[in-house]
Amino acid sequence: MEYRADFIQLLQEIDGGNEVQYGDHLYPATPVDWKRVRSLCLTLLEDSLDLRVAVCLARALLELQGLSGFVEGLRLIDRLLRERWEDIHPQLLAEEGHDPLVRLNTLAELAVPTSVVLVLKRQPLGSAAGLEPLCVADLACIAESAQEEARTQGLAHLASLIESPARAELIEGLRTLRSLVELIAQIGVCLEEKTAAPGVSPLGGLGRALDKWCRVAEERCSAVLPALADDSPPAVTASAATAGAAAWSGVCQSREDVVRALDAICAYYAHHEPSSPVPLLAARTRRLATMSFLEAIAELVPGSLADLHALGGIAND
Numbered sequence: 001m002e003y004r005a006d007f008i009q010l011l012q013e014i015d016g017g018n019e020v021q022y023g024d025h026l027y028p029a030t031p032v033d034w035k036r037v038r039s040l041c042l043t044l045l046e047d048s049l050d051l052r053v054a055v056c057l058a059r060a061l062l063e064l065q066g067l068s069g070f071v072e073g074l075r076l077i078d079r080l081l082r083e084r085w086e087d088i089h090p091q092l093l094a095e096e097g098h099d100p101l102v103r104l105n106t107l108a109e110l111a112v113p114t115s116v117v118l119v120l121k122r123q124p125l126g127s128a129a130g131l132e133p134l135c136v137a138d139l140a141c142i143a144e145s146a147q148e149e150a151r152t153q154g155l156a157h158l159a160s161l162i163e164s165p166a167r168a169e170l171i172e173g174l175r176t177l178r179s180l181v182e183l184i185a186q187i188g189v190c191l192e193e194k195t196a197a198p199g200v201s202p203l204g205g206l207g208r209a210l211d212k213w214c215r216v217a218e219e220r221c222s223a224v225l226p227a228l229a230d231d232s233p234p235a236v237t238a239s240a241a242t243a244g245a246a247a248w249s250g251v252c253q254s255r256e257d258v259v260r261a262l263d264a265i266c267a268y269y270a271h272h273e274p275s276s277p278v279p280l281l282a283a284r285t286r287r288l289a290t291m292s293f294l295e296a297i298a299e300l301v302p303g304s305l306a307d308l309h310a311l312g313g314i315a316n317d
Helices: 005-015 033-047 053-085 103-110 116-122 134-144 149-161 166-194 204-224 238-242 253-271 276-287 292-300 300-314
Strands: 021-024 025-027 124-126
Touching: 005 033, 005 053, 005 166, 005 253, 021 300, 033 053, 033 300, 053 103, 053 116, 116 134, 124 134, 134 149, 134 204, 149 204, 166 204, 166 253, 238 300
Parallel strands: none
Antiparallel strands: 021 025
């Protein structure tokens, strides 16, 4: 991989966005072409499994698509770590005792305060006419600022948005932020399982911070929207649902509801019972839930797919 021209181009594109100093001369950062980064990553991932490329893709998706894009990027990373640990690059070397440090350092790029975290904080969660957009940074200010005036202003901003017609947009933004927290927790559990080292995830601090920030808004919303429970991901109320936002109310009425329910199960165990094998089974069931019959059979019993094709007269591609 290190010698592929498109991989070298990817690293050069990412590095070009960093400020560099040679001697006394400081070269300012040049803007990264994130669309090109995304394109290079997708091309590389077509025929390779590389954690470095997946991390670059997650960063590009955050820049281009916001929080929802970052969630998709982390889902890919979680799947690679969980399902292809032995295959992904950078490879762990036997002569180094299969030390996972190189992979942990790669993941740590997603928690750098001066790059990815800054972009995360800029992400909007909702906006209404006459109000400034509420961003993740505003929740961080409410949760952590030592200045009482700043916290008070942030709370007033949040309250105004909750009471505005943009409430549904805020709830959707909080749901996405909560999904991000849960994914980071799942990745942490996976890394602990693979390395047998507790607390090894370099994303743990980011996950705890995002959880604290998210709860600030969830707790305020719960007074107005009872469906937002402290220990649950935000759910859209009836008024928000009429605005077009989908929610899982506890009753599965579609395949999407099933997926949300399984996500909630995985998140509960990742947070409260990380040593339980249940989330492993639930995660596999979640993958099956979105598959066709033949795809599900291939996942469950790979060797039987050829027999099914022969029985059904289906030509193998």
